[in-house]
Amino acid sequence: MKSISSDLWNEIEKFLPKKKYKIGRPEKDIKQALLGIMYILKNGSLWHELPEKFGKPSTVHGKFMKWCRLGIFQKIIKCARKYYMQRQKHKSWFAFDTLVKKAPLANFSGNNPTDRSKKGVKQTILVDKNGAPLYVDLAPANVHDSKLLQPIIQKLRRSKNKRILAADSAFDAKFLYQLCAKKNIQLDASTNVRRNKNKQKYYPKGRWVVERTFGWLACYRGLKICWAKSKISHLSFLQIACSIQLFKMSGVFV
16 A cells, blocks of 8 residues: 555554653654555565665664554554444345464474465454455364354354354354354354264355455465564454455445
């Protein structure tokens, strides 16, 4: 993102902390700092390669880590999700999936069983029928997918109307069906023939939507490989990318 529209900036600016006292050096432009963070996310560049127009790399990186610890990007994606959901009439269908990324330096990674036990992390995402990334999270690559849906379900409110949640065979588990039922959600998972070979194979419709969303996020080179050491750093980049997509899909901001 080369620039931020005035309408979008007005929504984001209220979440960014400003220097309260005039003692010491004057604070650099926080808008340029945010654009610098988005530059790193978009291009996957190293922090010391950040162009000078965004400010000193160490300063921008310092602001990024400070905002990560304050949960600023969590607040921004919550705001973006609110704007998007307020403009949606149909909220009855969702899809969930995970995607493994290499993470050679991450201190929260796990041995990826599908990549010769190399270090990796899993990006988890819940989308609606339009592919809007509503909820995201991270986990070590060696955690089974079925354990990653539970925290997302717990974040969803119980609705009077029945909702459908499409997922692959990894989520065809009894405890997940029971958990979803408590929130009035019908888990529509592919048949896991390993658990019951007598079951007829079934594949829910529309799961390609979540795969397309992962494709959208793949445009951000900073997310293709997790070079971050801490979970909060890579998760914040993921939240920024999803926030941008939600704001775009809300039709409110240009």
